[in-house]
Each structure stands twice: as structure tokens, then as C-alpha cells.
Amino acid sequence: MSRRLRWWAGILIPFGVLAVARWVLPLPFLVEVLIFSVYTMACNFLLGRVGFISFGQPAYLAAGAYGTAFYLYYFGRDPLLGILAGLASGLLFSAVVGLVFVRLRSDYFALVNLALAVIVYHLMQKVLAPITKGDNGLWFLDRMTSTPVLDLTRPDGFVWFAWLVAVAVWALYKALDDTVFGACCLATKTNEDKVKFLGYHDFKIRWTAFVLANTTAALAGSLYGVYFGFVSPEMASAARAADPVVVTILGGTGTLYGPLVGALAYVGMKDLVSGVVGNWEFFVGLLLVVIMLAGERGIWGTLEPWLRRRWAWRRPAPALQE
């Protein structure tokens, strides 16, 4: 019992702090951090646990966002069902794409994903313009009906929903680390041959990991869709393709809290720095260079050992280390 409690404390303490910050921080900032951390979690898992570096995450983000948008624009009005539709379309999309992509390794994988993002952008902007309305995008803010308990159509309801989703995603990935599958993922990352020669089906392991991560990315896309009540091809823009990778590294690749810390830092810099000087991306780049030179451990990867010594934190389980 106490182990389970400690396990949950590891998630609920940081997210609890974030929940309290709801009364301090601007709502849009918090929502963006939450959604972006979910988006980054997918990338963090791929990069830190499976060894896949993808510069095409916007493709999966868009797969979820458009699933949601199509449903809410053409078929229904319930934003919860809209999010389910986004999840389903993300799942389907990554399941099919994964059959081909997970056969590729590292550098090719990164580039092919980038190409995919470009293709998805083009599809949404031009080829499917009759149904996506091209660059104008799909607007469905007014079409959505209020949901009971947490009203997703209102920002102060949505922020709690996003918070719950983020907690669930964290719990999922943390639980995954504790399974044999989690160990298999890390194993394939460093030594695929040995995985095979222990009798495991390495392809199925990679495919499952890929589908799981990119469905998570699609979930982030769905959340964006419902939050803004609007989806346009910009979602798949290759110009933003490196973002989740950058934020993953900022936070600390392969750490549990890295994506959250990274998203905080990234969105924080975007909102704060851009208020003072124009070019906030320059500062993100600068920070990234510093992190790479300082040993690639990221913000959380650097903070964690320090905090641990300070408060003599005990880990709930011998978590998988990157």
C-alpha cells in the first residue's frame, strides 16, 4: 500500500504544484504547458526509451487534431467524443505508418518522419482542401456543446481536463517503465540484436512503442483542437518539427519529469522572453547549446540529483534509468 502511495506521490506532487499554480499563472500559459508536456512526453519516450529520434512529430499532432476537427465540424458537437475521435485517428494513422517506419533506424527514421510532416501539411493545405478548408482551417468553437462537470468549452473547465489528461499520461508512462515491456524498449534502444537473440519480437516491440507514443502526440493535437476550437494545416508545419525534440532535450531525455520541466521552460521562455525581446527562439537555442555542452542531461537531469541530495528523496521503485 505504502509503495503504491509513494508511486502516486511521484506524479501527484509535481502536478499538484502545477494545480496550485492555476491561481498564480495565467490560464493560457498553464494550458499550453500541460498540452505541450503531453506532446513532449511522446517524443521523450521515443527518444529516451526506444532510441527513435523523430523530426516529424507535427504529423501525428495533426492526425489527432484533424480527427477531432472533422468530428466536431462535420459530425458531432460533444468535445469529449471529439477527443476520442482524435485519439482513434491518431492510433490508426500511427499504426499504419509504423508498419513501415519502425523498420528504419535512427537517421533515416528522423528524416522520413520529417517528410511525413511535410506530406501531411500539403495534404491538409491543398489536396484535402475541400474538406479541410485549406489555410482557413476548420472552426468549430461555437459548435461544441458544454460538457457536464468540467465544461471543456470554457478555459477554466478545460484547464482541469488537460491537467487530468496529463496526470493520466504520466501515470501511463510511469507504469510502463515498471513493466517488462518498458525494459524491452530500453533494451532495443541499445542492443536490438540481443533482443532478438533472447527470443523477443523486436519489430512488434518497436511498433507498439511507436504507436503508443504517436497516439499520445495525437492526443495532444486533439486537446489543442478542442481548446482553440480551431485546427489549421499550421499544426503540421515542418517549421515546428524540431520543437518536441528540443523540449525533450531541454527537460532531460528519458527522465520522467523532463517533458514537464522542458515544457515549462520552453513555454515560459516563449511567453516571457518574447515580451521583452523579439527573438525568443534565439534564447531557446542558446539554452539548448549550453545543455548539450554541459553533458546533455537537461534541466531536470541536472536538478534531480541535486534535489535528491537536498531532500534525501527516495525513489518509489528502482526506476529505469536512462
Place this chain on the structure above:
Amino acid sequence: MSAEILRTVDLTKRFGSFVAVDHVNFSLREGEVAGIVGPNGAGKTTFFNLVTGYHPPDEGRVVYLGQDVTHAPPQHRVGLGLVRTFQLASTFDALSVLDNLVLARFSRLHSGANVRVLLTAPRRRYYDDPRVQEVLERFQLVSQRDRLVRHLSLGEKRRLEIAMAILSEPRVLMLDEPLAGLSEAEIHQVMDVLRSQVGQRSMVVVEHKVSHLLGFVERLVVLHEGRVIAEGRPEECLQDPEVRRSYWRVGAESA
């Protein structure tokens, strides 16, 4: 005489025009312990790679347990109990010693496990597995159990890999230079464990130092330039003039 468990028929592998393994006919009986020796580049590792499914052969067949497995994927062969180790100790750097062992044990318990089983099985359930504890002790890895493998010495990694292979409880265990890079004490330790396995499984051991194999293997196969140049009881093999000529180290070390 016990039944044949593994046989290769005219097994051949070429890399470009270079013939690494040249029409090798090899057979292994249930419970037998065989050694493969030969100079650098003789094709010992390539032969292992063909038998275990790392490379497809250009010619010939691999018959295991009466089945033609020449083109079967490695996982299929592992599932049938054909397990190998690698010349460069092959373990999972990013995992702890214990997790490495758990992966080996889990694969044995749920052979060819589907992903659903993997997803629902907690790793820690296998931490106290008696077999896992046993190999930890026998390979003197207890004090290292929670360390990441990337921080282990070469000798420790090699012991870990052999421990994993033994956890797989194979019918045929193929070891590619299991003693390379080990200290004298470690060699004794590993050889003790290997001796204790005799009778439980068949083994094929590639080893540079023939002296380590004497008294352990029943049969020796000498490879040279991809071909079998001698085969038989170890002492007899090493007296063979062709072996002495082509593989001076064999002669030198056995003297």
C-alpha cells in the same frame, strides 16, 4: 549413443568473393559438448551466425531437432532452445544487471511472448525468481545486481551474458569465446558453471585457448579458412599434422 540434435549440411557463406564458411558439415548430439577452434578469421563466428540465424547462408542447410531452420528467424530458433552468446559480450547497457537477467528469464517463461503479456507483466515480479537469484550467486554478480550494465567491467559483462544464456535454459548453448577477457579467477568460475551444465544441455564452445577446452569438450572441430580441417577427440585433433601446420597456436598451446 544419444540422438542428433543439430546438423549443418554443406553450410556456406560468402562475403563478396571471399568464402568465410565453406561447405561445413557439423553435427551435435543431445547432451554433447563440442569445441570449435581455429585461427583468427577462420569463420568460427560466421558459422555461429549461420546456425543461429544472424545471417542467411548462401548454400546448405541447418537442421535442428529434425526441423529445417535454415531460414527461420532467430526468435524461432531461440524458442526451440537454440541459444547463443556473442564474441563481443552482448548485454543491455541501459538496464541494471537484474533487469538483464529478468529479460532472459521472462523470455524463457513466456517463450515468444506477445506484446500484451509484456505490457502487463511487472518487472519486479521476477526480481525474486529463484533461478535469477541462483545465477546472480553463481556468477558472483549479487553485489552488482542494481548497477547499470554500462558501468560493469568487460569480465562482468561476459559473465552476465553467460548467466543470461543459462537462464534461457537452452537445449543447445552456443558460446562464442566465453572466456576471452576474463581473469584467471573468472575463468575458473565460468568453467565451473559450464561444467555443471554438462548433461543438462548440449554445448558448442568457440575458444582461442585450446588448453581451456581440454578436459571439457568431448569433441573438437578445427576450422581453417572456412573449412573443417580436422575433427575428433581433442588430443587426436591436435596431433593432426595439418592442424599443426595451419594453426600453429593450437600446436603451441597444447604442447
